[in-house]
Amino acid sequence: MATEAFEEIVEDFEFLEDWEDRYRYVIDRGKAMDPLDDALKVPATKVDGCASQVWLHPRIENDTFSFEGESDAMIVRGLIAVLKALYNGLPVQEVPKVDAQGELARLGLNDHLSSQRSNGLRAMVERIRSVAAEAA
Template identity: 65%
Template sequence: MATPAFEDIADTFSFLDDWEDRYRHVIELGRAMPAMDPALQVPATKVEGCASQVWIMPAIESGRFDFIGDSDALIVKGLVAILHALYAGVPVAQVAAIDAPAELGRLGLEEHLSAQRSNGLRAMVKRIGQLAAEAA
């Protein structure tokens, strides 16, 4: 049930044989994301459980889930970009049906991220689920 944007990322990852190339691609995805207005980087938008600073603010429009996100670490901002590709544009009621661990597993991230980064990624997925549930 992945979005076309996420499928594009998965396709790109399938062509990158080396994890270092994938790592660079994640960083580039983060660099391509627009910066979040610092005024929105407040405790209410902060994701708890991440080693880096991460902020996610929902942006629901016409019943479709979207969010603005940012991080103070490039690799983490890239992970935020991947999650954005996975969830943006999905009907709010269907966000919970996305099997994020399985979809992210297709990218092979878990086996190459540190334990702290993996925990942070799970915290971001959990926070997105909470935001969608609140909006539903």
């Protein structure tokens, strides 16, 4: 149930054989994101459970879910970009149904992230799911 944007990432990962290239790809996706407005970097948008500073600002318009995000760590900023590809544009009621762990496993990220980064990624997914579930 992945979005077209996420499927593009999966295809790109299949093309990139080396994990250093894949890390660079994720980091480049994060660099390409617009920065989060400083006014949105508040305790209510901060994600607990991440080793680095992470803020997620969800939006729901016409029952469609999207979010913006930011991190002070380049790889985490890239992971936010990957999650945006996975979730942005979905109907809000579909967001909690996404098997994020299964979809992200297609990229092999769990095998190549530190335990702290994996925990942070889970915390971001849980925040996204809970916001969407409350709105749905």
